Amino acid sequence: MATGLRQTAGSAPQRMNRPGRIGAWCYDHRRIVLAAWIIGLLAIAGTASGLGPHFKDNFGGTGQAQQVQDILHEQFPSRSGDSARVVFHSSDPIDDAVTDRITEALNGIRPLPTVISVSPPVRADEGHTAFATIQFDAVSADLAKADVQRVIDTARSYARPGLDVALGGPPISVAVKPKPGPSEAIGIGAAVLIMLVAFGSVVAMGLPIFVALIGVGVGYAMVALISHLLVEPSFGPALMAMIGLGVGIDYALFIVTRYRQALTDGLDPREAVVRSMSTAGRAVLFAGTTVLISLCGLFLVGQPFLDGLAVGTILAVLTVLVATVTLLPALLGFAGRAVDRWHVPGLLRSGTASAERGLWWRWSRVVQRRAVLCGSAALLALLILALPTFAMRLAFSDSGNDPAELTTRQAYDLLSDAFGPGFNGPLVLAAELPGAANDHAVLTGFEQRLAGLPGVARATAPSYNASGDAAVVTVYPTSDPQSADTAALVDRLRNTVVPQATAGTGVRILVGGQTAAGTDESAHLGMRLPWVIGLVILLSFVLLMAVFRSVAIPLKAAAMNLLSIGAAYGAIVVVYQWGWLSSIFGVTRTGPIDPWIPLMMFTITFGLSMDYEVFLLSRIQEEWRRRRDNGAAVAHGIAATGRIITAAAAIMVCVFGSFVIGDPLRTLNVFGLGLAVAILVDATLVRMILVPAIMQLLGKANWWLPRWLDRITPHLAIEQE
Incomplete structure (x- = not known):
């Protein structure tokens, strides 16, 4: 089939840009594209399954703690590995029979692989609890899970009614992990409901879900493969799934929306694909690029585990981005005009792009007429939400935050009760x-x-x-x-x-020691955070200035995004550090914020916020160039994007929020809540109040760019209809 210019009845010929040409090719060769993705998924998943993952919770070493580790390696080889604790708790005071059983247990552990020594038991003053230290021959990240599991099984085999045996310490965490929760299923279920309401069509709803799942599937296999080359933490796949699902569904949602609009305008399915890819597809590519640029800021930190997280997340975003611009046009070719088939009675919405004088247009006009009042109120709310950020304390959380059914948590509680909490982190x-x-x-x-x-x-x-x-x-x-x-x-x-x-x-x-190492690592990451923020903001400023030919717009975008991330930081401090609303969010124990979370949150939130900024401002810019009426341009942009940005943000909030209620790992709970709050705030207070208010007050200054700066700034554009 021809992939150049085509004309349908009642429509003018369309000039394709590169995304449009990609969409046309994938539409024309849809069977090949679909087969390639399925074969590719099976091949890479099979390879990853054959090799197996090699995730390591190695959070690096800096400062004095690393120097201590070096001294131990040189002068005390037998103590250069990590140690664990095996805790024995008797319902009755420990007598000779219990002592003999403890001795048998320790003797059974001593000859096991990777175990160098086991200390004599230390008995607590209360007489019911004793513990011994197990010295391993390597640091936790280098221990084989099977060897650690054998130690756990051997120790716990000596438990009996009235005698509990639990093990704790970093080496034990290599083998003991909480079972994955239903986070992804909850997030996908919520996305299905939101898109059914937004589209009213089962087919239109299913396409973004299918594309996102294929992209995440390939991304997961790729993360498993790179874990053999880079330090990839055990929670890396869950983090990748969280970001990949949210981004993948959102990007496909924008393109499917434009496709349905084009069908309503009278185009045939092929030309509708070309138009949707030439417009929304190009915007998706640009938005995805901003996310990738933001994630690259993590490489400034210089920590191997963050490099692994960055590469894994970049691969996830890149995979769903490629799936969106290749697989989705092919699937639209199979769907054709049946994209609205199997609709839900009463919910099917027209794909028309006209929103003039609609709800969002009227809302924008209300904000614009009261720009100072609305803008001040939104700004005050964001500042209040961000205030707890200044009380954030960065430190790695300990095993006291593990689920109660894990032996690491049980050992932690037994040691704390009998000896004091400090015995969990010497x-x-x-x-x-x-x-x-x-x-x-x-x-x-x-x-x-x-x-x-x-x-x-x-x-x-x-x-x-x-x-x-x-x-x-x-x-x-x-x-x-x-x-x-x-x-x-x-x-x-x-x-x-x-x-x-x-x-x-x-x-x-x-x-x-492990505790001091966490202190050093927290200080190191805290010092690098401002550098990451500065670089990401600078690159995004230049990128937005090149696209929108303005100084005010990128400055406003940077300030608004910082407010959004400030509100997200404030939320995680209030809930997980201070314990407010703990019963709602299931927080059983408060604690500090793991130091890598603010870094990852900033890079991801900033990139996703730029997505909405691009989709909104590109529509505003389009109308500004057509009418040169700033107020009308702002209202038109809000009207054209309000519903789709709201739906996309709702999906993101549900996907990220599902990790708060559906995952047992505290770090993912914190991360999920932070991202959910950031997206919620960004799509409501920022995009729907602050942006129209500020742009109304700035007027023509929104589009001011000095001539000398215009000459040296490269020209980038997001094509619009």
Whole structure:
């Protein structure tokens, strides 16, 4: 079939741009395109299944904690791996029979693969609980799941009525994960209902869902494959599914809407595909590019696990983007005019693009007539929502946030009740003693300082290496690993206690361990966040300026998006850090915000917010160029995009929100709520109130660009009908 110019009865010939030509080719060769996607999905999924995933929760190492790890590797090879704790709790006070069974359990664990040593049991004063430390030969990220599971199974095989056995610590988390929740199913179900209401047609509703699922399926397999090359955390696939589903459904929704409009205008199905791809398809490509640019900001952080998350999410967005511009036109070719078949009685909506004098046009005019009042009210609301952001505390959450049925949570609670919460996150102090025996007295004095130090529950005696020039001390805080008090203790040890104890000597004492490593990593990521924000905003500013030939529009977009992300940050602080509305969101224990979440939230939210900015402003710009009437252009843009942006945002909110109620992993709960709030705020307070209010107040200044800047700025365009 011809793929150049075509004309249908009652329509003028259309000039195709590149997305239009891609759409026409995929329409004409729809069987080949569909077969290629199915074969590709099966091939890549089969390869990924054959190799198996290789996810690793390795969150890197920086600062003193990494130096401690290096010292342990060189001077104490047997302690260079991570340690776990096996906890025994008896309903009656521990007697000789229980002691014998504990001894048998520990003897059964000692010869297992990857286990270097098992310490003698330590009994709590309350007489019902004891624990022992299991030292592994590698850090958690390098341990095989099967080996860790064998340790767990062996230890728990010694449980009996009246004697509970639980295991905790980073190595145990390698094998113990909460079961996946129904998040994706809930999100897809909500999207189906929203699109049925928006389209009224089963076929029109099903196309975006099918395209998104195919794209996410390919993306999941690709993430599993790259986990062999990059550090990909275990929650990476769920994060990829969250973003891929939301983006994939939204992008396909915009194109299907334009396709139905074209059919209503009298075009045949092929020309309707060309028009929808030449307009909405081009806008989708641009919007997807902004998301990819935002995600690239994560590479500035320089942490392997964030590189893995960035690559995985980029692949997810890229896959659904390619599926939208290739697979969707092919499916529209199969659907043809039957896109509105099997409609829901009373819900079928015309595909007409005319919204003049409709609800959204009238709403825009109300806001424009009261621009100062409406804009001020929306701005005040956003600032209030963003205020808790300044109280955000970044730290890795501990096992106390795990579901109650997991052995890691059970061990955490047993240790906390019997010994104190700090026993779940001991600090490991490494000392270098260049004077060998002469410096042992310094370390003895330091140990005495620790005994009376506020915040320290217990400190072990120094353990020396064979040559006596290095030692290790384990310190148990009084507070839990994610507590601000524990972070303060780490700072006090490093900045006050250690310098005072070693002043004038050659002794060097460093504070490390998993808890201190989390503190160092949080500080590192917190310092990199402003750089990521700055780069992403700068690139987006240049991109929007090149498209809309304006200085005010990209400045406004950057400010509005920062307000949206500020409101999202505020929401997660209020719910998960302060515990407000905890019963509604199922928060059983408050805690800090994992430090990678604000980074990922910003890059993804900024990119998705730019999607709506592009779809709205491109319509406003189109009308401005036609009439040169700023007020009418703003009202027309709101009217033309209000319904579709609202539907798209509702789908995003449901997909992201489903991870709040349908996933047992706290990090995904926090991430889902943040993204849901950001999109909700962006599509309501920002797009439907602040944008029309500010653009009304700025008037013609919206479209001002200095001549010298116009000359040096490249020209980009999103073609419109």
